Amino acid sequence: MRAIQYDRFGDYDVLGPAAAPEPAASDGQAVVRVTVAGVSPSDNAARLGKLLTGAVRPFPVIPGSSGA
Known part of the structure; x- marks a missing residue:
């Protein structure tokens, strides 16, 4: 995919x-x-490294927390 x-x-x-x-x-x-994915403010914070360590997935990360 x-x-x-x-x-x-x-x-x-x-x-x-x-x-x-x-x-x-x-x-x-x-x-x-x-078919359409959304990226939330928490996805952006994770990409910037601004979330608590326990909330960040290991690299590589495919962002997106909502979809249709």
Whole structure:
């Protein structure tokens, strides 16, 4: 699948296109096709490195917390 990701903290210039593996659902889960993704203020804070350490995912990060 196509994605935008970053592999270090920084401004918008750290974002870049990437190929990511297709997600797979486990028991009790579903895979949902997202055609439009949104980035929230918390996604921006994480990209800038301004969130608490426990709230930041390991690199590379594919931001986006809402989709349609």
